[in-house]
Amino acid sequence: MVAITPHLTRLIAGIPVPNTPLINASISLARASMPDHGFNHVMRAWLNGQAIINHLPPHNRSQIDVEAFGVAAILHDMGWAFNTSFISTNKIFEVDGANAARDFIRAEGGEGWNEHRIQLVWDSIALHTYVDVAQYKQPEVAITSGGTYTELVGVELGKAAFGDLITVNQTEYDAISTVYPRSGLLGYLNETSIELCKLKPAATYLNFVGDWGEKYVPGYTKVGHRVIDLLESALPAEKRAN
Template identity: 45%
Template sequence: MTSPSLPTRVLAGVTIPDTPLITKSLEYTRKYSTDDTYNHIVRSLLLGFIIADKVLPTRDREAHAVAAIMHDLGFPIGHPPHSEIISKDKRFEVDGAHAARKFLQKEGKAEEWDKHRLQLVWDAIALHTIGSIVFEKEPEVQATSYGIWADFQGPDRVPGGLLTWDEYNAVVKEYPRLGLMKGLKANMCHLCEIKPETTYDNTVGEWGDRYVEGYSRKGKLTQDLLETCTLDDL
């Protein structure tokens, strides 16, 4: 596990860990992120620390930081053509989780990043869009999604009043939203266009249903597949 006495830095009034690995993860993620996505991941990091420091103080803070920073590596817009991160057949969350794990295996110290810590980061990224699961997971996984969800939904939808508007606005002032929702829509629709088979069973497909011409989940949903199964007739 990581040391409880990590060096720290302050961004937008929020104290976060300051390790070489976190710096490298920020630099790595910046290369593959548009401006709006990069500001979103930094806000998610900071908002997650504001919230989690109030309710999950004993978590692995470095694992939380890295997961928050790398959680949207699977967004296709911002990557060069034929990016090694963006697969042809996996959900964007899984692409991001795989990329983060590979990054940690390369840049992290093997004696510090054992299988469990790697899995915490992988789960935090792979599950961050599934609220009915992610908030039942380990503190590091929950903390990552606290920040991500708070950035999209705002303080009024954070349970328990754990994020104030003053705290939120201080972060947004330093890292403006830059049309985040427009960028999110573009990424979701692009995923529906370039690899629709990864979008049928999740919320990405909802964007395709509404905005992508010719996109359809008809006959592709889990219920459709199960209702056409004939095993009971054998």
């Protein structure tokens, strides 16, 4: 399959990006659904990821569906859009975001969006926090995760986790952060994660979000819900034998 690669016809924070109706609609949806901190975060994640793509050799770059990547990166945190219909009562936030993006594409994407492309977006969002899985998937999935991770922790720690995939440089990173400021990011991450632990604790026990519950939410505990707890409960004979 030849990737659909729109011309990079727009500059945002100095980064050439694809200018397509669906990407622009995704930006509008994220802006309407998220507070400033959340919107700035997803835009930084997209732009850091697009910078990575732009640094690839032309042949490699031509194989990437930059529109699918863009939609995934921009909508990757729709599962954090409180007071919207995107948030379920029983799913991890990554799946909520992936489902929201899939529904959005089916409604707005048009004939160019077949099930393969839609699934690529779904996978990119659902796996974006699972660094040790996403980096071995398709480039769009890996770069959604890598761009998001790097936006959060910085270029050097991004390289430590993803290796040679991370080619966005510090100058680009700083320019992106100037246009979409990082101030208040930690507080936003804390508030959002704590709210998810309160809203649907069962969907956070096996997810990194649960770390905030254990640290900040009275009465919250992963104990009894961890994989080791489930297996020791299901396999009592084996446990006693050891």
